Amino acid sequence: MGRYAIRRLLQLVPVVLGTTFIINYMVWQLPGDPFAGRCGQRPCPDSYVTAMREQFGLDQPLLVQYWNFLKNLLTGNLGTDFNGVSVASQLGDAWPITIRLALMAVAFEAIIGIGAGVLSGLKRGGFIDNVVTLSTLFLLSLPIFVTAYLLQWVLGVQLHVIEPTVTDAATVPELIVPALVLASLNMAFTARLTRTSIVENLRSDYVRTAVAKGLSNRRVVGIHLLRNSLIPVLTFLGTEVGSLMSGAIITEGIFNIHGIGGLLWRAINGQDYTIVVPVATLLVLVYLISNLLVDLLYGVLDPRIRYE
């Protein structure tokens, strides 16, 4: 298992190099000059464009730029963005908020989704099963922004249960509603996935054996059934962590959460690659590591899976 983990970690290196190169290349290939649109209907002064290009190394060939990027990344020097503000400090401000929001959302998805899935899977065709099927159908058919605006308007503006937007501190209680919104869609996915998996495994040999051995119902479900049924769910939640870390642009925008999504959105619009590239790089890392963790967890959950 240890060797497997190390091998996987080493595999990350070429993947990170490859993806960052592609990201750099693509940003470079984008049409339009990042400084041409910054002066509205007037053209920007030439001296400004030249100075900015020089400052950000846009006048260098692609490979030199990529080399500089790697060098800066390894020394932890992310420099400043086109607005002259430190990239590291912006990421430092935004990322903890996004991580908090993402973890809360995944926790909601896991607890509510798996709970509902198990309950409905065990009593297939029963009342709870019908309730879960119907409510997940409802959630699946609602786009995120509808849920978000609806909750903001009803709870925030009409009932004053919450504030319509989140403050700069973005504390855990403030993030509950946004996290629920963010989780709503995937909560339904998780519930359905868990349900299917449970229903399938209920008929499997090892469950029949466990029951025949005379194990308590609790132990059959908790240890034998659930652990095996969670594998597809875990795969789903693992990638979910990755995509939530990249920021939920819509939800962040609606609740005015100053997370990574908004930062990335603004940077992409302004073609500010000084932010886009580091964020994308970090996201690649998050994806790779969360995938690795999921793979390792398979072995913990299902004893039949071995890593040599």
Add this chain to the structure above:
Amino acid sequence: MRVTKGAKIATGTALLALGVAACGGGGGSSSGGGDNPRAASGTVYIRGCEPQTGFVPGNINETCGGTINDFVYSKLVKYNSDTAAPELDQAESIETTDNKVWTIKLKSGLKWTDGTPVTAKNYVDAWNYTAYSPNAQLGSFWFGDIEGYDKVNTQDPDGPDGPKEAPKPETDKLKGLEVVDDLTFKVTLTAPISVFRTKLGYSTFSALPEAFFKDPKGFAQKPVTNGPFKFVQWDHNSQIIVEANPDYPGPEKPKVKKIVYKMYKDDNAAYADLVSNNLDFTELIPPSALAGDKWKTDLGDRAIDGQQGVIQTITFPVYSKEWGGNADFRKAVSLAIDRKTITEKIFNKGRSPINGWVSPIVEGFKDGACGDLCTYNPAKAKELLAKAKSEGYTPPAEFPIWSNADGTHKEWIEATVNSINQAFGPDAGFKFVHKDMPTFAELRDVVTQHKLKGVHRTGWQMDYPHIENFLNPLYKTGASSNDGLYSNKELDAKLHEADTATDPAQANALYQEAEAMLQQDMPAIPLWSYGLQAGTSKWVTGVKVTPFGVLDPLSIAIKEA
């Protein structure tokens, strides 16, 4: 300073009714409920966005930074929030006999927030710094009219893309700037400019304190200023805090202790906060709230309905035989656009049709410069189209109007396209269509390289409230924003005559004549001028919106509970 005759900022002011009975006046006894949470701290919260550059007035050209910079810097001249007329601010007097040599005298006793006095040298140094090309300031071109500009600001011979570099300027001092004494300086222009006084209210003409020159980069993040408010703190992407400047000498003092410029990514979020009174002011009511005038129901007497100095036009690439058409073609297109219906249906009357190339709220505005060519008249449009064709112009089968997809232009351009196509009829032999470039930067890139295949939407936001600002930068031969490369010697001559006229009234009359000349060639089609929709919370009162569409920071006050 003349008070502008035509300036009709009729509704820029919204005095909020204080008449809630429970809030009774003088007693100071707030009996139960209605306590104003803003009263204790004296802080108000207004909608903001992250400035692209810091607090260096010569290096700002976008509204996020411009708005907050105007709170903290005073200029020689300021614009009246009600009439848009320029009034002296830091200047005691601005005098000239020939519009070429200007003597500017500062008021005495003006101070920077670090205690140092505001001197003539501060102005001259700041202007020199901004104009000097190696400093790469965005506002450098504003000093192009001052004598010696070509010596401090050199052009890259082959543009920023070419391999050559701009030569180092001979000097870093503008020859036309001269400090006379501590409070007086003289500006010599290359040619007489009648609106120079009005221009001085633009933020690029601010002064900079000694502290700036020691550390320009640090200063941009933490400035020393001279305006009604002073800088306190900037949390990037989240808020900027300014507080009332106790030394501010102006006759009208700030009425609140602190303003928090709270950044929102989404107009809807700001609006939700406004409706629930968490935010005290926003000048961006989202389209979802404008639809069906929902915002007026939501906000009641907290809604502010006004106008701002922004107009929308469609610009023709007159340099292109294929897409520029001829004058009759352009006139026909103008006649085929039903401005009234579009502003009513698409913008909910949030914009008003214009009949000329100048915003109706500025000095020198005269209605009807476009004659009857800017009024919907499908019969005449068809007639002129036939004439244009008989003169030898064949429009391409598909004629695009370009816009940028990152703005909200799709709806009105499609409506415009429909209006034109309907007016010309199915047998016109060609069709107008709407096309998008993904971003504003890409659109501008193609436009400035003069490679656009079609016409494009243009919006002009005034830099200062004067008719001149809507003509010179857009239609003079070789002007900085003359996208269509329009050139008309007579017009140039008329504009020059107006620029050099010494009597302001005469200058305005000449500008109006110049504007009317645009009718002959119609290089751009005027569409409508922007309205302004803003709103306040129930905690504040007296809020005025400037002709630039932003909050007048001196006007906002906290309601007494």
